[in-house]
Amino acid sequence: MITIYGSPRSSSGRCFWTLEEVGAEYANKPVDFKANEHKSEEFLKVNPNGKVPVLVDGDFTIWESMGINLYLAEKYKPELLGTTPEQKGLSYQWSIWSIGELQPPLIEAFIQLVFVPEERRSEEVIEKAKAKLPSLLNTIDTTLCNSKYLAGSVFTLADLNTASVVEICDLIGYSLEEYKNISAWRGAISERPAFAKYKKLCE
Numbered sequence: 001m002i003t004i005y006g007s008p009r010s011s012s013g014r015c016f017w018t019l020e021e022v023g024a025e026y027a028n029k030p031v032d033f034k035a036n037e038h039k040s041e042e043f044l045k046v047n048p049n050g051k052v053p054v055l056v057d058g059d060f061t062i063w064e065s066m067g068i069n070l071y072l073a074e075k076y077k078p079e080l081l082g083t084t085p086e087q088k089g090l091s092y093q094w095s096i097w098s099i100g101e102l103q104p105p106l107i108e109a110f111i112q113l114v115f116v117p118e119e120r121r122s123e124e125v126i127e128k129a130k131a132k133l134p135s136l137l138n139t140i141d142t143t144l145c146n147s148k149y150l151a152g153s154v155f156t157l158a159d160l161n162t163a164s165v166v167e168i169c170d171l172i173g174y175s176l177e178e179y180k181n182i183s184a185w186r187g188a189i190s191e192r193p194a195f196a197k198y199k200k201l202c203e
């Protein structure tokens with residue numbers, strides 16, 4: 001039995017999407033942040049970092065959203081990682097890049113805009129974070145000039161993990177209109193039944 005901790009509207013979201021892509025049966029365990037449940041003794045036993053997502057699969061526990069997704073693909077739908085060493089390499093490359101390079105400025109802006117009360121919000125922090133986005137987004141857009149998906153002609157975890165980070169642009173109201181290839185790529189991704197199921201869970 002698989003249990004995913006956390007809400008689909010948090011960093012756990014990309015794991016819900018992957019669970020839908022691989023067709024695994026799973027249960028969700030909500031974590032009450034307001035009650036500080038993520039810092040409770042019981043929760044820290046499953047993730048000593050006190051963060052969601054955490055995935056428990058039988059007697060195996062794993063945390064970090066990208067790590068969880070790589071595990072789920074490897075175990076339940078290996079072709080989602082790609083079918084050649086090169087495609088698999090690109091799945092790892094884009095997963096690590098998107099969480100390590102693209103997500104930090106997006107989260108910086110997101111925290112200011114969503115969590116920091118207006119009177120304490122720093123426009124400087126928001127603008128500095130947003131200023132880092134064009135070159136990062138161009139990296140994706142340029143790659144998509146030559147191929148439909150990030151690791152070639154088929155959808156892989158490279159796309160899922162990267163698109164799950166690009167989604168944060170919507171949450172901070174950052175327009176992607178000028179990135180024509182990213183827009184077409186997101187359009188193709190939005191037609192995936194597993195993506196639609198994940199989005200429904202976020203409603």
Ligand SMILES: N[C@@H](CCC(=O)N[C@@H](CS)C(=O)NCC(=O)O)C(=O)O
Nearest residue numbers: 010011038050051052053064065066
């Ligand atoms: N790099 C981690 C980030 C996880 C993360 O920051 N989760 C947030 C929810 S979106 C959290 O649990 N925050 C609680 C805290 O930082 O105390 C991942 O992708 O799994």
